[in-house]
Amino acid sequence: MEQLNNPLFGLTISFLAFEIGKYIFEKTKFPLFNPLLVGATLVIGFLYYFSIPLDYYLKGGDMIEFFLIPGTVLLAVPLYKQLNLLKKYYIPILIGGLVGAVTTITSTIVLAKILGIDRLLLISFIPKSITTPIGVEVSKNLGGIPAITIFSIVLTGICGNIFAVSICKLFKINHPVAKGVAIGISSHVGGTTKAMEMGEVEGAISALSIVIAGVLTLILTIFIKNFIIFL
Template sequence: MMIIVYTVATYLIYLLSKKVYSKWNIPFFHPLLLSPILLIVMITLTHVTADQYMEYSKVLSHLLGPATVAFAVPIYKNIAVVRKNIGTILVSIITGTLVAIFSTFVLSKLIRLSYDFSISILPRSITTPIAIEVSKEIGGLPTLTTVFVIITGVVGGIVGPAVLRWLSIQTPIAKGLALGMGAHGVGTNKAMEYGKQEGTFSSLAMIFAALITLVWGIWLIPYL
């Protein structure tokens, strides 16, 4: 019963947030910011703890699994594009993943993050299901990593277009790869607004970034 109530409530609040965001387009109304805030208010009023709520809405977080599988579809549909640009994709994403890990590492030292936080934050720029695996691999806390991944998505969706404008990036491949690399699924969502090509490159960037970061998680991060 609770499962149905909270799953439906989450879905409705999500739809509402999406409407609000597309109408006013203020960063604060981002669905990944507004929905959790509304839900936190709701569970506080109904005396449900966050852990209980996460248990009730498990169906939704479970769907991240098949959603990851689903990314095989755009890769397959764009196999010709992948073949033609594989070099550009690999060089850009290897650069991007290394920059992501090192800049996060140096900055977290600079603000003196605690051990748990500084480990859990390293895989923040990749899609959640794989970020969680990397986090486990390197000894981080998966829930904490999820939170950092989400913050990265929200921030990336907001600053991404500005960065592309400042650097006057013109090619769809560069726009797509940057958004998918920097802000995983949320960036890809944004890239789709730019156009089909940007969206494709962004989903490709997201998948390659996840796989390459997985490799760094095994061979590089333990030696930092």
């Protein structure tokens, strides 16, 4: 067991699990077989079945998390190519971002209260729709549990990746800018990867919306922090 207590273990099983998930998705094209979802399930199942301590995995898993920040920054590349579009639609994008951030926080609080979710879990779920680096800091600021926050962020991103296309069709969201804002605000990087498959404009605006959602959520939680104490 001690042989697994090194960073290569976490990196290796993460890579293998994702590749298996990717292979299954490419063969089936079934949305629920999202590579990230399948990969995460395989890693969790492997650790549980062989009773491997989570700390062993995290030595390599945390290295993957470290690269999330520069990976997120790279999303600025398609955005740069669409600067003219950004200048044209900056008001709808900002308004959509604000409405989305408020809706995300409000819906999380309301649903948590209806379902009787513990307050500590509630505040850990609040940053679920923003990118991980910002979400973790928001969670810490609110007094939440960063590990729970990361889980909720990953799950939200997977759901966005799986259901983005269907939801846009269901609610007849046809404009590429509207699609990008909706996907980026609600499901950060996970959804943005799907937006990039939908089109260059959708991907660029979705990438921008990740930043807008993160900044606005951070600002909003600062103002409502005192209110959250009484939840």
